[in-house]
Amino acid sequence: MTTHAQEMSAPAKQVVKASLHPRARRQKSRIFWIRFLFVLPVMLYLVLFFGYPLYYSISVSLEKYDLSALFTGNAPFIGLQNYTDVLQDSVFQQSALHTLLFTVGSIVPQFVIGLALAVFFTKKFPLSSFLRSLMLLPWLLPIVVSGTIWTWLFDGTNGVIDQVLTALHILPAHFAWLTSPSWALFAIIITNIWIGIPFNMVLLYSGLTNISPEFYEASSMDGAGKWQQFFYVTLPLLRPVVAVVLMLGLIYTLKVFDLIYVMTKGGPANSTQIFATWSYNLSFSQQLFGNGAALGNMILIVALIVAVFYIRFNKSVD
Incomplete structure (x- = not known):
């Protein structure tokens, strides 16, 4: 009887499995579409705001796309000629x-000032939270507002600034900061330093507060002083955060446009012209x-190279 029951159970299991299989497939399909x-x-x-603009920028950079092409819609393909023209331009x-x-x-x-402030604010004192919040103001202000103020x-x-330095006899009166090719x-x-300090401070402060006090206690027992703790305990443990801060700072600085455009528009005599402002001038001033698209793509390539180095650095740290 037992053998017969076992023999009967095998086909029964196959029937049950076959009946559940379509239901399981429907369940998996439903989960897939929900996730999708x-x-x-x-x-x-990503497609609308990153993929298509990137495709269009690459396409325009390979064509002779000027003001006439904008109206006629006829932009002949010229390959890498735009990139060659940019590299050979005297402004490059x-x-x-x-x-x-x-x-x-x-x-x-x-980075240096942000790290110093981050270390300073790890020490608890009255109004430390208020002052730390107040330090965020330069980063929170719109760039146009900051540029106008400065x-x-x-x-x-x-x-x-001119009045203070003149009163201290450091500089002559009516010193031309933004109209001088040497000082603009x-x-x-x-x-830009004033604007970026809070960002560095916040990230580095977060990294410092995540370091366990046990490391400092152990180093103190070994006779390490404050500076030794900073260089041999704090900085090595802060290394991943430092990498993030420097990478994001580099990418942000490479694409700064609005600050320079508000303050000098790249002048005087191209003395404040960087890649971002020059790309704008090529596109919208010289048509x-x-x-302009070729130069913008070159900036993107530099940013991607920085990102690749950052990813490889993170893997090596892990």
Whole structure:
């Protein structure tokens, strides 16, 4: 009887399995479509606001797309000629140098001052939370507002900076900050440092507060001083956060446009022209849309290279 029951149970199991199989497939299909519907808005967003603009930018950069092509719709394919024209333009070397100076001159002070403030605010004292929140103001202000404020501060006639430095006999009266080819870029770098310090401070402060006090206690027992703890405990443990801060700062600085456009528009005499502002001028001032798109794509390539290095760095840390 037992053997017969076992023999009968095998076909029965197959029947039950066959009856459940379509139901299981329908259930899996339903789960798939539910997940797809949740992902669909993000996919549409990426395609519409990233995929298509990137495709269009690459397409325009490979065509002779100027003002006449904009109206006629006839833009002949010229391959990499726009990229060659950009690289051979006399403004390219100027813009490359200014972009490098602006990027390094902004990122390094932002990071150093941001780290110093982050370490300072890890010490609890009255009004520390209020002051830390107040420090966020430069980052929260719209760039146009910040640029307008600092344009007034650097004004050679009524600017506060000019009046203070003149009173201290550091600079002559009516010093032309933003109209001097020698000093305009320096003034914009100072402004950008002021804007970026809070961002660096917040991320680094978050990283510092996540370091366990046990590391400092153990190093103190080994006789390490404050500076030794900072260089041999804090900085190594803060390394992943530092990488994020520097990468995001580099990408942000490479694409800065509005600040320079508000303060100098790339002048005087291209002395504050960086890749972002030059790309705008090529496209909308000179109507060389193909050249502007080519330069924009070159900026994107640099940002992608930075992102790849960051990803590889993260893998090596892990």
